[in-house]
Amino acid sequence: MIKVESLSKAFGDKRAVDDVSFEVRKGEVLGFLGPNGAGKSTTMRMITGFYPPTSGKVSVCGFDVTEQPIAAKKTMGYLPEAAPSYQEMTVLSFLKFAAEMRGxxxxxxxxxxxxxxxxxxxxxxxxxxxxxxxxGFKHRTCLAQSIIHDPEVxxxxxxxxxxxxxxxxxVRTLIKRMGETKAIIFSTHILxxxxxxxxRAMIIDRGRVVANGTPEELKAMSTRAGAVLVTLQGASADTVRARLSGIAAIGRVEILNSQDGxxxxxxxxxxxxxADRDALAGRIAELAIRESWTIQQLKxxxxxxEEVFRSITMPDTHPAKGAE
Amino acid sequence: MGTWPVIRTIAKRELSAYFESPVAYVFLVVFLLLAGFFTFSLGGFFELGEASLNSFFTWMPWLFLFLVPAVGMRLWSEERRLGTIELLLTMPVTTWQAIIAKFVASWAFLAIALALTFPVVITVNWLGDPDNGVIIAGYVGSLLLAGTFLSIACLTSALTRNQVIAFILALMICLLLILVGFAPVTTMLSRFADVWVVDTIASFSVLTHIEGFQKGVLDTRDLLFFFSVMAFSLFTTGVVLRSHRAG
Incomplete structure (x- = not known):
């Protein structure tokens, strides 16, 4: 329902959005991620027809936003950043105004x-x-305005x-529920x-799409994906490390904490x-049983x-180790 | 939804926004007090000894010079400062529909202010036997003048997020449009320029074009002047609003 084709936006020399393409179908909720100033809001403003794109095309429900702006805008509801609204109006008169604008x-x-x-x-x-x-109420008033005409997008x-x-x-529950029958794009900082x-989630950085996939697919890009976290009782760090090196599928072992056995x-x-990746936890469990260590945790x-986000959007810095 | 319902919806919201804030009432009171002061004190309504509203209409351009930019300064600067412009222009409207709607609403507000000066009309009719045709023409001229100044304020408010800057810019432009036809200025100019040069410059002044209305003459050239300034300013407002977003 939303189709974005090689969309770009330049402000002077600065390219705020650079060759972004994606599609959102009915029943999909697309999460827009990215650091501040990555071009999330600019992209959304182009989709809603507020900013004319420098190049590229946006169509919503089959209407080209640049060529048939009114038809396209009718199908959309929009909650701008910081949820602006007319301060001197009452909530009811504001909603009446929004409803009347939508016919x-x-x-x-x-x-x-x-x-x-x-x-x-x-x-x-x-x-x-x-x-x-x-x-909170201001925000919800503006959100109410965006869904008053039960838009498809x-x-x-x-x-x-x-x-x-x-x-x-x-609000999350609401978005999830509405996402079953609508096409929704939303941006957030909260992973x-x-x-x-x-x-589906998309990470954009410096105006470009750097990752696009289901949250599971994105998480699998993490260096931590597939790693096994174990807490064992009844052994010293060195013996555990020596025994674990016997399992071929293990590449590297990192001792996070070791005290009192x-x-x-x-x-x-x-x-x-x-294929042994998936069996890793099982192997470690077998080893622990053989050595009669007590397993307190295995995951x-x-x-x-968060790690994927950091490693993609800040490639020069190493992801923080053991942040939790 | 068609063009007119959308324009009506926005204009209605805009007009009621004036009355939802105390500023509108302050404005109306100040306008009426000043209009009375200019007419009766500075204009010498009673001393003139004639049954006309000349002293009332002569001061209108000077009164509007300050009050109309005050009414128009928030039109777009406020929308941009609060970010509501993003809300408004992503609803199914075109930029020009929004510009016309907001302009019409403010113009209607000024028309209400003008209409509230009706006691002077009653006064002059009670005291004497004025030519009411001239008075009506005077009101039409004042309304057009208000619209012209308002369109300029509309343009300057699109240029900046700051209402004070919008006010001062509008005031300067309106002042210029008055001064180029103001008698002391034209007399001074005629000392070093030919008559046709002075006349050409003066023809850009609102004073030159309001004169006819104050005498009770409706000239199409005067109408054309006021409407073309309004059309130009509103068109430029659209260009400015678009350029903010074009990047």
């Missing part, structure tokens, strides 16, 4: 307002002017920014959000381990999105 009048308007007020829990503040609201720029943990959870909500370590699969790492 909703009379009964259709009333039921649309009732729906978004319920969805975004705005019933307590309907009569208040927006400048008297807390940040939703573009949300940092929809959970500034919300408390409960509100964050609610756990991507895992919780997205069916308790060893915590991480075993990374060898580069040529192949295969899925990889960490």
């Amino acid at each position: 909703l009048r009379g009964d259709a308007q009333r039921s649309a307002i009732r729906r978004v007020v319920d969805t975004c829990h705005l019933d307590k503040v309907l009569g208040q002017t927006i400048d008297t609201l807390s940040k 939703l573009v949300l720029d940092e929809p959970t920014d500034g919300l408390d943990p409960n509100q964050k959870h609610e 756990e959000e991507v895992e919780a909500v997205c069916s 308790r060893v915590m370590l991480e075993a990374f699969p060898a580069a040529n381990a192949g 295969t790492e899925e990889g960490r999105l």
Whole structure:
């Protein structure tokens, strides 16, 4: 439903977005990741028709955003960054305005307002002017505006920014639910959000797409993916290391902690381990039983999105070791 | 949705935004007080001894010089400062529809302010027997003048996020449009320039073109002047708004 083809945007000499292409289908939730200033908001502004692209094409529900802007804008709901709204209006008059702009009048308007007020829990503040609201309510008012016409495509720029943990959870649930029937793009800095909500994630850095895949695929790019974390009781670090070197599939062993006969370590699969990678945890368990060590913890790492994010967007620095 | 419902929706929001803040009422009171002061004190309404509103309309350009930029300065600068322009222009509207709608709303607000000066019309009709045709022409001229200044304020407010800068810029341009036709200035100019040069320069002044209305004459050339300044300013507003986004 959203099709972006080699989209670029230049401000003077600076290329804010450089040759970005992707597609979002109905029922998909695409998470947009990237450091500040990577071009996330600029890309979203081009999709919603606010910025004209320097080159490339965006089409939404089959309408070219540059050539048929009105038809394209009708199909979209947009929550801009920092959720702007008209401060002197009341929540109700603001929602009425948004509904009227979307061509909703009379009964259709009333039921649309009732729906978004319920969805975004705005019933307590309907009569208040927006400048008297807390940040969370301001944010949800703007979110309500974006879904008032039940659009097929939703573009949300940092929809959970500034919300408390409960509100964050609610917005995530909402996005996930709406994602079943709509095409949604949202940007965020919170990586756990991507895992919780997205069916696909894209990392952009310096205006370019540097990774694109399901959260699982992205996590598998982590150097930690497939590593086995073990905590053993009843052996010294040196003996454990010596015994583990007997397993061919293990490339490198990193002792994280060792005291009072308790060893915590991480075993990374060898580069040529192949199919044995998946059996690594089993091998280590077998070894521990043979040596009659007590296993306190045994876990295969899925990889960490944060690490992938850091290694992609800051290639010069090494990912922080054992950040947790 | 068609063009007009969208324009009406935006204009309605814009106009009610004036009345939702106390600034509108302050503006109306200041405008009415000053209009009264200029008419009766500086204009010498009673001393003139004639049944006309000349003293009222003569001061209109000077009054509008300060008050119209104050009304128009927030039109686009506020939208840009708060980021609501992003909200507005990603709704199904074109930039020119939004410009027209916001302009019309502010113009309507100024029309309301002008309409509230009706007591002077009643006063002059009660005291004497004025030519009401001239008064109507005077009002039409004042409204066009307000629209012209407003379109300039609209343009300057698109240029900057800062309302104060927008106000000062608009005031300077409007002042220029007054001064080039202001009698003391034209007299001074005629000392070193030919008559046709002075006349050409003066023809760009709003004073030159409002004169006819104040005498009760509706000249198409005057109408054309006011409408072309408005069209030019609003068109340029569109160019400016687009250029911010073009990068």
